[in-house]
Amino acid sequence: MRAVPAADLPAGAVYEPKFDGWRCVAFVQPDRVFLQSRHLRNLTPYFPDVTRLLRALPAGTVLDGELIIWDPDRHRTNFVALQRRVTAGRQLLVEARDRPAHYVVFDLLAEPGGPLLDLPLCVRRTKLEALLAAAPPPPLLCPQTADVDEARRWAVDWEAAGVEGVIAKNPGGRYELGRPGWVKVKTRSTAEAIVGGVTGSLSTPGVLLLGRYDAAGRLRYVGQTMPVGEVGRELGQALVRYVAQRRNADERSPWPQPLPASWSGQLGERRPLPYIPVQPTVVVEVEVDAAFDEGAGRWRHRARFVRVRADLSVYDVERAVGF
Known part of the structure; x- marks a missing residue:
């Protein structure tokens, strides 16, 4: 599902920070975890640290989120370190050790019982929170608020940490594959x-x-x-x-x-x-x-x-x- 640019955040939505990373859908399968980019590229080989973390989730789980790497020296996300994962070659494990990646999850698209695409976002979010609360240790859950003023403060206060803006979503909306349905306001x-x-x-x-x-x-x-x-x-x-x-x-x-x-x-x-x-x-x-x-x-x-x-x-x- 995609977000379309807008000048301001709409009222009556739920809001999430847009991190400076790579959009990624994670498929947890019985024998492996598969990571897929927004352009349908296979990211699995480049993020062994993330796939290792997600193996703890039940097979059949499908997540939508953002891959990020945090730079503790600059106190912000590091997009260049993400790019280095693709070109690291034999140094990949060194990169993963020195600059671990994180998966910030904002949606649950499927669970072992089947797809959840037709459920309202608020129901998917409740299921996602319950899933991650039981995971040892869990991926990062993306912050979410229904307060538009708080979301606007995120856009300003978190910009230095690598937050590009805010995504607004309909809490009652279904997940429409490949279609625009969210609103994106960039800082x-x-x-x-x-x-x-x-x-x-x-x-x-x-x-x-x-x-x-x-x-x-x-x-x-x-x-x-x-x-x-x-x-x-x-x-x-x-x-x-x-x-x-x-x-x-x-x-x-x-x-x-x-x-x-x-x-x-x-x-x-x-x-x-x-x-x-x-x-x-x-x-x-x-x-x-x-x-x-x-x-x-x-x-x-x-x-x-x-x-x-x-x-x-x-x-x-x-x-x-x-x-």
Whole structure:
């Protein structure tokens, strides 16, 4: 079941924090535990610590939740450590020992007696709480509240700990596989970045590739925007003007061409992204959420273009971190 973005939380719902992790459905079978990502990818080999924990649950149990790794030094979730699980190879068990993963469960989809999809969420939640209370030791139960003001405080107070926002759910709703039925309100703020490349054309750019300079003066890739739409024409004029003013133009970008698929920070399949390098002199303000990977120095989710900051130079933009 999926959540659709919204500007504010609806009344009359139950609310849960949205952790910065990987969505995962866990199938507890008689002889094994199978972990499946939102993109139907098999995550089982990468999380032996989680599968070992879930083996204590009755066979036939199916859970929906979020895989997270907690960073005790920074007191927040660590998305980069999740990504390392997929690439760790022979060091996987070392990763699992040094940075154990946790499974935050928010729904019970089946029990040994059969599927629970048609039951109201409030009934599934009651069953889930009873199941985890009897498990030795249990996975983590996702917090839930019916108080919308408390949920809004979560979005603010828990942002630094890696909570991206709040999910609102109908307490009487059934679980609809693959369909939108929940509401997602993300914690967002604005930031400044430098345009280092665009997709589409210079006259009408589609997506902006964003950068920031590090302490050594190198332009580092920090993320990309959603398609800018009609605003692209006005923005494109500024980019063309800057490019046209260059002397002895060197169009080589400090970033790989095309942009590597892994730079998107997503688990699902992505393709390398061809782009047009531009002179890094245009500063833009963008709206971003809390999913910032300090280790990689990038926003994981696409930013929303707000405006050109003609009043700022590239030297006014915050330096890149994590490199």
